[in-house]
Amino acid sequence: MFKQEVILQNETGLHARPASLFVKEASKYTADIKVTKDGKDYNAKSIMGILSMGAAKGDKIIIQAEGDDAETAVKELISLVNNKFNE
Amino acid sequence: MKGSGTSPGIAIGKIFLYKEPEIKVVKTQTEDPQLEIDRLNKAIEKSTNQIEELYERTLKTVGEKEAEIFTAHKMMLEDPEFIGGVREKIVNDKVNSEWAVKETADYYISLFENIDDEYLKERALDLKDVSKRLLKALLNIESGDLQSLSEKCIVIAEDLTPSDTAQMNKEMVVGFVTELGGKTSHTAIMARTLEIPSIAGVKDITNLVKNEDFIIIDGKKGDIIINPSEEEIKIYEAAKKEYEDFKTKLEEMKGKESVSRDGFKVEIAGNIGTPKDIDKVLENDGEGVGLFRTEFLYMDRDRLPSEEEQFEAYKIVAEKLKNKPLVIRTLDVGGDKDLPYLNLPKEMNPFLGYRAIRLCLDRTDIFRTQLRAILRASAFGNIKIMFPMISNLQEVRDAKAILEEVKEELRKENISFDNEVEIGIMVEIPAVAVHSDIFAKEVDFFSIGTNDLIQYTTAVDRGNQDISHLYNQYHPAVLKLIKMTIENGHKEGIWVGMCGEAAGDEKLIPLLLAMGLDEFSMSASSILKARWLIKNTSKKEVADMIDTILTLPTAEDVESFIDEKIL
Numbered sequence: 001m002f003k004q005e006v007i008l009q010n011e012t013g014l015h016a017r018p019a020s021l022f023v024k025e026a027s028k029y030t031a032d033i034k035v036t037k038d039g040k041d042y043n044a045k046s047i048m049g050i051l052s053m054g055a056a057k058g059d060k061i062i063i064q065a066e067g068d069d070a071e072t073a074v075k076e077l078i079s080l081v082n083n084k085f086n087e
Numbered sequence: 088m089k090g091s092g093t094s095p096g097i098a099i100g101k102i103f104l105y106k107e108p109e110i111k112v113v114k115t116q117t118e119d120p121q122l123e124i125d126r127l128n129k130a131i132e133k134s135t136n137q138i139e140e141l142y143e144r145t146l147k148t149v150g151e152k153e154a155e156i157f158t159a160h161k162m163m164l165e166d167p168e169f170i171g172g173v174r175e176k177i178v179n180d181k182v183n184s185e186w187a188v189k190e191t192a193d194y195y196i197s198l199f200e201n202i203d204d205e206y207l208k209e210r211a212l213d214l215k216d217v218s219k220r221l222l223k224a225l226l227n228i229e230s231g232d233l234q235s236l237s238e239k240c241i242v243i244a245e246d247l248t249p250s251d252t253a254q255m256n257k258e259m260v261v262g263f264v265t266e267l268g269g270k271t272s273h274t275a276i277m278a279r280t281l282e283i284p285s286i287a288g289v290k291d292i293t294n295l296v297k298n299e300d301f302i303i304i305d306g307k308k309g310d311i312i313i314n315p316s317e318e319e320i321k322i323y324e325a326a327k328k329e330y331e332d333f334k335t336k337l338e339e340m341k342g343k344e345s346v347s348r349d350g351f352k353v354e355i356a357g358n359i360g361t362p363k364d365i366d367k368v369l370e371n372d373g374e375g376v377g378l379f380r381t382e383f384l385y386m387d388r389d390r391l392p393s394e395e396e397q398f399e400a401y402k403i404v405a406e407k408l409k410n411k412p413l414v415i416r417t418l419d420v421g422g423d424k425d426l427p428y429l430n431l432p433k434e435m436n437p438f439l440g441y442r443a444i445r446l447c448l449d450r451t452d453i454f455r456t457q458l459r460a461i462l463r464a465s466a467f468g469n470i471k472i473m474f475p476m477i478s479n480l481q482e483v484r485d486a487k488a489i490l491e492e493v494k495e496e497l498r499k500e501n502i503s504f505d506n507e508v509e510i511g512i513m514v515e516i517p518a519v520a521v522h523s524d525i526f527a528k529e530v531d532f533f534s535i536g537t538n539d540l541i542q543y544t545t546a547v548d549r550g551n552q553d554i555s556h557l558y559n560q561y562h563p564a565v566l567k568l569i570k571m572t573i574e575n576g577h578k579e580g581i582w583v584g585m586c587g588e589a590a591g592d593e594k595l596i597p598l599l600l601a602m603g604l605d606e607f608s609m610s611a612s613s614i615l616k617a618r619w620l621i622k623n624t625s626k627k628e629v630a631d632m633i634d635t636i637l638t639l640p641t642a643e644d645v646e647s648f649i650d651e652k653i654l
Contacts, residue, residue, distance in 0.1 A: 015206060043167055043171075046169070046171075047162055048195055049168040051199070051207060
């Protein structure tokens with residue numbers, strides 16, 4: 001299992017366009033991917049899950065994945081967040 | 088009866104009362120969850136097909152942006168949490184699919200609705216729409232009503248969802264009345280796109296009318312008459328014809344020059360706030376852009392925009408305008424328009440404070456980057472530069488000196504730009520209007536910013552509701568300043584424009600024309616009307632009345648004089 005912590009730096013947080021980009025990216029991998037915020041887990045491949053998390057700018061989230069492509073998945077998602085969703 | 092008009096126009100005709108079939112979901116236990124899962128899968132498949140069809144249909148009949156919503160709906164039907172949650176509920180609780188769909192959807196809907204966030208509230212509406220569709224598929228409820236409309240009608244409903252309007256036979260719909268919603272709701276936007284009248288917020292209307300009732304709606308005023316008399320129908324038919332004739336007249340204004348009845352030519356341009364606004368200006372045949380507000384580049388973000396980013400934005404607009412003039416106003420923030428990343432101090436009097444050119448001449452790093460971007464873009468069109476909030480001549484000289492330095496830099500770097508780029512100022516502070524004879528010697532044009540000019544002349548905060556009655560563009564003192572500015576500009580041979588709300592005001596246009604204003608810049612939707620008005624006004628006739636108007640005691644006197652003698 002791979003996991004990494006990251007702080008949301010873009011203005012909108014995991015919302016609107018960033019949320020759907022995040023879900024689209026996560027859905028490319030076969031690994032099970034979870035996002036944890038404030039001790040609660042959310043499905044990274046679900047737009048409903050990500051939206052209901054309500055993560056805003058400055059929030060700390062943990063991305064963790066389990067499965068064949070887990071490492072790539074976590075790395076790519078982290079870099080998507082760090083690149084501020086190419087806004 | 089009355090509601091709030093959300094799309095102008097008048098419609099007269101039969102009612103089509105659209106009532107959603109009631110969806111009743113009862114909880115039942117099942118011994119065979121797999122059977123329920125199969126039912127669910129079939130319903131999802133059916134719903135997905137419907138959504139794809141609606142997407143295609145909307146794409147063809149309305150547009151890509153409107154169709155996009157169905158992509159989001161489809162995503163919800165594929166969502167592992169939502170659909171996964173429904174499946175889990177069926178298996179774990181051994182309940183019927185309908186119940187599982189309703190419970191799961193309700194959970195997310197209330198979750199989204201309870202967060203104070205516009206975006207999530209909209210997603211709650213999408214989810215309602217999607218879950219309703221899924222439930223109808225499960226319960227075999229058909230709702231093809233709006234699709235099979237066969238005669239012209241006015242649709243009356245509690246509310247219309249994107250799915251409802253997408254499947255509607257739009258050729259037969261001549262108007263909408265809804266109980267819910269407002270100017271920004273989906274139905275209102277759709278009505279304006281289709282150019283049919285629409286009224287929202289009419290309480291209980293679905294219970295007050297029945298199919299086959301006759302109705303008149305006025306989408307501008309929000310008036311509704313159910314089963315009108317012969318007399319009323321006659322009146323509204325005449326009004327409808329007048330409105331439609333006027334619309335045709337405006338259409339005919341496209342491609343024409345803006346020349347007064349007695350042969351004086353002016354320029355009618357549009358105001359824009361983002362690069363994409365330019366499309367609306369061109370659609371309405373604007374002769375240029377008299378005000379490009381550049382604040383959008385700086386707001387809703389966490390750092391200053393780069394030169395490259397700005398250059399691209401200015402260049403795209405300049406190119407789309409071909410050789411028509413584009414007046415770019417340099418950064419006008421500070422005071423009430425805050426940029427958090429600049430850490431500007433809180434002020435007691437933000438409108439009189441550290442803002443616009445005052446900020447730019449202090450933070451020359453910001454100013455230089457913007458000027459570089461504008462100058463570089465000037466190689467791609469007919470760009471003019473305008474400085475906002477000028478209050479004394481030294482500011483003009485300082486700004487021009489910095490501009491010269493930036494030009495020199497570009498020359499050294501062999502970057503091309505328009506060396507003759509015109510430099511103008513906003514005339515929005517009374518001191519400048521009064522002293523405009525002197526300012527006119529040092530700039531290439533004036534653009535009168537009436538919103539602030541009125542505010543500063545009358546000392547009325549235009550954002551304060553309690554004193555809004557004192558904010559008045561017909562104030563004789565304001566008109567005197569405008570006239571003085573135009574005359575002083577002309578004495579020095581420079582052109583004078585106006586980019587405030589007043590430039591698009593029907594009552595003021597004849598006056599401004601008579602005072603000699605050269606350029607009128609307004610919101611895109613007012614351009615054709617202004618051209619029509621100018622074509623029907625004699626500059627000389629109104630000019631003869633100007634002196635009389637300027638001696639009138641109050642703004643109210645000015646307004647009624649215009650109503651009686653000019654319009």
